[in-house]
Amino acid sequence: EIVLTQSPGTLSLSPGERATLSCRASQSVDSNYFAWYQQKPGQAPRLLIYGASSRATGIPDRFSGSGSGTDFTLTITRLEPEDFAVYYCQHYRYSPYAFGQGTRLEIK
């Protein structure tokens, strides 16, 4: 069973700054089946990145994903006020699928 560990747990930044979120897997995962989501209170998760680095439809280009094997990164350049939310990573190649525990991006 693969475990995904996200860091940091909370990230405090100001609008306009750059955010770097990390997700580490307990064993190598297929990057074709690795995703990042954004979630705001009371809303369903919103897909940002799939296949580790492909932006989902309608996602601004300030969001980018990278990584392979056991280490993955979500980068948000030039934070906008609407970007402050909780972010989750996920692998979905084989059951049991797994989510990371989340990184809360808060306004400093």
Next chain:
Amino acid sequence: EVQLVESGGGLVHPGGSLRLSCAASGFTFSFYWMSWVRQAPGKGLEWVATIKQDGSEKYYVDSVKGRFTISRDNAKNSLFLQMNSLRVEDTAVYYCARDDDTWGYWGQGSLVTVSS
């Protein structure tokens, strides 16, 4: 437009049962694997169960094995989650999601509260 709409949530006593439904539209439902994901209040996302297009393969997280059953009716474009022997720790918002190469489609969620 792809839409997933969950229903059937509510308040149930520990040990009770509940059946969640997810109505799918805007795509050929029978072509896709489907999954349930839950989120306990104030907590993260947890994958619960997944079903193959024809229902011939089903997978569950260990904590619900033997208590929950995922099923589907392709003729009615519907996904189900039968939840038996419910526990307080099953309290969560339950989302259905289209399990494809991108996992880009989720429902709005249905709240299940298990409490005495």
